[in-house]
Amino acid sequence: MAEKEGEDAMRYATIRDSQPVLEEREAPQGAARVLAAAINPIDFAIGSGKFFKRAFADGDVLGYSGVAQLADGERVYFQLPQPPAGAFAQQVDLTEAFTAPVPDHLDSPTAAALGVPGIAAVGAVELARTSSLDTVLVTGANGNVGLLAARAALETGAKVVGMVRSAQALEAVRAAGFDGFVTQDPAAPEIADVLAECAPAGVDVVLDQLSGPYVERMMPLLNNRARWVQIGSGARTNANFTTSIFRTKGISMLGYTNFILSDAEARDYYARAAALVEAGAPLPFTTITLDQLPATWAALAAKDTHGKFVVSFE
Known part of the structure; x- marks a missing residue:
């Protein structure tokens, strides 16, 4: 042309x-x-x-x-x-x-990188109504959404555990200030044992970017009235779980996407994500x-x- x-x-x-x-x-x-x-x-x-x-x-x-x-x-x-x-x-x-x-404290590349993952991270933690009483599990925890969501949850006083797939990713999670564990196969039976070691009191909130067969494995570790938030479009399209556990524990399954936010909500979440980065959240x-x-x-x-x-x- x-x-x-x-x-x-x-x-x-x-x-x-x-x-x-x-x-x-x-x-x-x-x-x-x-x-x-x-x-x-x-x-x-x-x-x-x-x-x-x-x-x-x-x-x-x-x-x-x-x-x-x-x-x-x-x-x-x-x-x-x-x-x-x-x-x-x-x-x-x-x-x-x-x-x-x-915000003045953000250089332009950082401000651009922050946008989509920052809004999603803050929005998902807000949707889950995360508090200091909660233990939060973040899947895909070493990505920008995971790192920012973990920091947003930590700001509420919650205990945060991250699921990653490599030792290098685990180092990034620990450097960001929260616990984590490595699994090469999230659907493997032993994932329940590993997660139980990191969260002996059970899990109250799951911020899930991956979905898939491990949902079934993790359900028994969820506490009563737990909230499972599925974030973004990168997850698998299907996940199986036992409906009796879902029902008897009163678990809430919540879908999150930036596309349903009002402009006011998106601006608020962007500003709050920017504050997390200013306070040292990795990006x-x-x-x-x-x-x-x-x-x-x-x-x-x-x-x-x-x-x-x-x-x-x-």
Whole structure:
């Protein structure tokens, strides 16, 4: 495709024939300057045309969320700009997008990385009504949602235990200030014994990003009136459990997604997540340039690399 030239042109990332590419086009009038944009799991759903909130066509700008600077100098976190706009561009039209103020203490890449996982972490802990009386189990505990959710739960005074799949991940969990255990196979029978060692008084809240066959194994360890919160779209689509345990213990099964939040709730949860980071909550990510986006996107899609990546435009 022919590239635009001149001061009014902007570079951006899009999909062509199922592959991410960089192109140029005329910048929209009155657009905000993008400072940073995070690669989130939802971006791959958008790029494949499978995201229910946005129809994506080849040539539209990729990117669900990021941080931009308005004409008056204010920085805002934004989500879901209207097509063909997107976060992976030098400029973005925010006319119809959700925005939230970025606290001064956050640099732009951190503010962009925080958005989706931070809102989800705080929102899930809020949904579970976590308190100082609770023992909380976090699955996928070494990811950004898990680390931030654990910190949000610790802020309530709860005891927190994390489930991870490697010794390196367990080190990250312990460094973040909470206990954890390793399991290569969450569906294995011995997981109940391992969890019982970490939570001898039982579990009151499960913040679950994975789901799957281990739900059945963990049910006997849940206390009466426990709350099981399933977070996000990365989990397996099915989980089996014994209905008599679910019923007789009065267990609540709760689904959580950022997409059903009001704008006021999302802004509140973003601000609270930012406060967690300011207080020392870990938020690991890698900064890349726009030129590095296509290769990084391909590696993430192929699962050749893992982790959080943020495109910086500064």
